[in-house]
Amino acid sequence: MSSPAQESFLSFDDGKIHVCQDGPRDAPALLLIHGTAVSARSWDPMVPFLADAHHVIRIDLLGCGRSAKPRDASYAVANQARRAAAVLDRLGVARAVVAGHSSGGTVATSLAEQRPGLVSAVVLINTGPDMAAYLGEDTGGAAAPADLSDEQLRQAMSTGFAPGYRIPRSLVDQFRDIDLHTFAETSRAVRAYLDERSLPDRLAPLGKPLLVLFGEEDRRWRPSSAADYRAVPGATIRLLPGCGHSPNIEDPARTAAHLLTVPR
Template identity: 50%
Template sequence: MDETNTPYDKRAHSRADAAPGPPRGRRVWSRRRIMLLAAGVLAVPLAGNTASVLTQTAEASGGQIVRLPGGDLHVVQDGAPGAPTVVLLHGLAGSTTWWDPVLPALRDRHVVRVDLLGHGHSAKPAGGYGVAEQARRVGSVLDRLGVRHVTVVGHSTGGAVATSLAEQRHDLVGGIALIDTGPRANAYIGDSLTARLITTPVIGQVLWRLRSDSTIRDALSTAFTRNVPIPDQVIADVRGMTYRSLTATSEATHAFLKQQPVPDRLAHLGLPTLVIFGSQDRRWQPSSAQDYRRVPHARIEILAGVGHTPMFEDPDTTGALLHGFTLTTAPR
């Protein structure tokens, strides 16, 4: 969801998130609630909803565009080109901006941030949002950049993509770090009312067409537990998504987790694994982080008082954990 940069308002910026979380099965809604909301919203015509932007092309913004069949990806590189490479993958409705707070801790690494297909400044086509497809695209980007060994880090949905990349590219991935990535579909807690309605057919499309900054912030409200300032660019990046890219990514993540839990996928890969989880995550059951104990030698770090997005809520600790982990996964 993107738009203009508005004057900073602490209350308005107090909470946000990586976006409406994956719909874990349809919630049972009060018929009266749905009817009342629909009466006020459906009066707006659906004509020209999102079809006109389903094939948006990638835009460069402080990075570079990597041309790929089916949709180009926006990539930002930081740090020393000759240093060990760390790949950062954002969550649903996120973007490269989500990693800004931890960049100082990784300044001696070669950091590659990717806007996943449908997100940020990457292309937003009608299809291609499967988790395995997203992972293949990330692998293709790294091949184009000439990168041969990486530590891959994923936040929430980005963790699913990171896991799939590790499954596909044993030659490339030397370690994986997951930040508040739900291990299984039934560990999902839920979304705000607005976020749930956005994933409801017809009503969701209308709400998306009418989206405002305040609507976006409400939809993202469960992603943060601590009150932290959220940059306008985070809201802008969500606003810039298409309805199709949002819902298709959400559905793909749910399907990936339902097919096989993340810990089971990682257990046989033999990779160094770091799991960071907020003890007050409002999207995933914090206790579900213990599922990762099934991964041999996985290191699990629970951050006290932190919610779903440790990069913003506790960037110093999160950055230090990531940096320390990269020291153990760099090629020797």
């Protein structure tokens, strides 16, 4: 059984970042970047399958989880990636595999763009290649999570999972705690980043090993869009039957098994 995560807060100019570390510190580093409306806790189910072989690092992006939530900070994808790189620098990590779930994949991509020497490989889990692949709806008029019951929240979150999946209470609590300002700013920032240039176009010239995992029953990003990543030389694409938008939660063992094949 793995030991409890070591948690800390690192202070930067625009606020504190909450960091969780698991596994041996001398093992190859693996940075996990969460998606919109959740936190580092969304990786909890996968960590036990990864921490024996990796120094697993999870962060709450600025505005999320237990990290600072400044109103005047920039939530642009490039700035979130810059903060993630600064965390690795502060921890003394010289090289890491970087994995992102959903919108976290845009941050992972931007990190590889900004700091190619820091990133040994990129893993994208249900991250659409561009906005043309997006199947979601505008939620701008939705009620605040704090005003909804658990079952109403599960309904609001349901497209993040395969049909029939029972969303765990821990994830409902994460969604209830989201900062609506950050949610809106992040949604706009991700759209702007993908509209500017697709992820395959960004990743192709970097020459990094790329693993793309996509639940076949994703209801937020078109699963067939995973094929667009074939434009990245050497990319490995795996579709996951029975999984929706969140394989890291729905089937953590199978998702982790794929991730463990990534060159370190």
